[in-house]
Amino acid sequence: MATGSSGSKPKARNRLPAVEVLRVGHRPGRDPRLTTHVALAARAFGASRLFLHPPDPELAARIAAVVGRWGGDFEVVPADDWKKVVRSFEGAVVHLTMYGEGLSRVLPRLRRSRRILLVVGGAKVPPELYRLATYNVAVGHQPHSEVAAVAVALERLRGLPGRRAPRGARWQIVPQARGKKIVVAKAAR
Amino acid sequence: MATGSSGSKPKARNRLPAVEVLRVGHRPGRDPRLTTHVALAARAFGASRLFLHPPDPELAARIAAVVGRWGGDFEVVPADDWKKVVRSFEGAVVHLTMYGEGLSRVLPRLRRSRRILLVVGGAKVPPELYRLATYNVAVGHQPHSEVAAVAVALERLRGLPGRRAPRGARWQIVPQARGKKIVVAKAAR
Numbered sequence: 001m002a003t004g005s006s007g008s009k010p011k012a013r014n015r016l017p018a019v020e021v022l023r024v025g026h027r028p029g030r031d032p033r034l035t036t037h038v039a040l041a042a043r044a045f046g047a048s049r050l051f052l053h054p055p056d057p058e059l060a061a062r063i064a065a066v067v068g069r070w071g072g073d074f075e076v077v078p079a080d081d082w083k084k085v086v087r088s089f090e091g092a093v094v095h096l097t098m099y100g101e102g103l104s105r106v107l108p109r110l111r112r113s114r115r116i117l118l119v120v121g122g123a124k125v126p127p128e129l130y131r132l133a134t135y136n137v138a139v140g141h142q143p144h145s146e147v148a149a150v151a152v153a154l155e156r157l158r159g160l161p162g163r164r165a166p167r168g169a170r171w172q173i174v175p176q177a178r179g180k181k182i183v184v185a186k187a188a189r
Numbered sequence: 190m191a192t193g194s195s196g197s198k199p200k201a202r203n204r205l206p207a208v209e210v211l212r213v214g215h216r217p218g219r220d221p222r223l224t225t226h227v228a229l230a231a232r233a234f235g236a237s238r239l240f241l242h243p244p245d246p247e248l249a250a251r252i253a254a255v256v257g258r259w260g261g262d263f264e265v266v267p268a269d270d271w272k273k274v275v276r277s278f279e280g281a282v283v284h285l286t287m288y289g290e291g292l293s294r295v296l297p298r299l300r301r302s303r304r305i306l307l308v309v310g311g312a313k314v315p316p317e318l319y320r321l322a323t324y325n326v327a328v329g330h331q332p333h334s335e336v337a338a339v340a341v342a343l344e345r346l347r348g349l350p351g352r353r354a355p356r357g358a359r360w361q362i363v364p365q366a367r368g369k370k371i372v373v374a375k376a377a378r
Contacts, residue, residue, distance in 0.1 A: 041334045
């Protein structure tokens with residue numbers, strides 16, 4: 001599902017950027033649903049991994065279980081030091097914040113990147129993040145949600161997810177006008 | 190910000206559908222952040238109101254405070270009976286579910302609607318919802334988030350939010366490449 005980011009072939013005109021996500025300031029003690037939703041949205045909209053700061057092994061295990069059923073190779077990577085992740089990233093670091101430049105304005109530049117790291121903070125964002133980011137980008141200048149910001153940014157960068165299930169999926173949905181249909185593979189891959 | 194939905198003028202070619210959101214199965218006892226994020230994303234991406242089932246006056250008050258600062262006329266409407274909201278809605282009822290038809294497939298039909306009610310459930314969705322909805326629509330067929338589903342569906346229906354602050358905003362962001370800039374109006378409107 002993820003677009004390869006290595007190799008030195010001539011540039012494909014419509015290659016989609018490979019996107020990773022960094023969540024800064026997760027609070028493992030509190031209700032983990034919001035960060036779980038960030039992780040699931042990142043996966044569903046085509047990111048290849050979520051760096052999670054601070055690490056939360058339980059959350060990572062829950063997402064790994066989702067990947068086991070639904071396929072693909074999305075992973076949650078523990079990040080003790082978020083600055084290190086940002087500094088060592090080889091690509092555009094895009095801090096999603098309502099204070100930044102409008103997404104539609106920055107989008108043409110972002111689409112030329114081969115690799116993008118979307119960064120979302122929690123309630124308190126470390127001020128250095130504004131400085132360390134390549135771009136500070138607003139998905140609208142109104143308060144909303146890091147889940148929404150990640151999903152919409154990914155959708156604008158990579159398009160709506162297609163119908164095809166990721167590689168290795170054991171569970172697959174067959175789209176229905178009414179009701180639910182899941183096909184479950186008998187054996188694991 | 191919301192597009193008017195009344196009047197009998199000849200159809201404007203590019204009129205955006207007016208969108209409302211219904212959240213079914215909110216759990217006021219648990220951490221309210223997810224539903225708060227649904228409400229904020231609905232507002233930020235151009236919905237005019239959120240019907241909240243079951244009602245949660247505290248959450249409604251928090252969102253009203255956001256509207257007081259940031260403007261517009263978004264409101265949280267208590268919904269004791271979600272079926273009544275669905276049945277009495279005059280427009281297309283779009284249940285967002287990973288089991289439904291792909292959004293890109295249904296989108297051309299939705300864009301012709303004047304009014305749309307996006308419906309998102311919680312962990313357990315009442316089976317009748319699949320039957321009562323005009324469309325069951327998947328924003329991707331992978332598990333993710335009702336926050337992401339609402340945001341991306343709205344963004345596809347109405348586009349990315351613009352730079353202009355909603356009417357009556359007391360707080361306004363001035364987009365910045367680095368850092369934060371808010372202008373606070375001295376007097377309320």
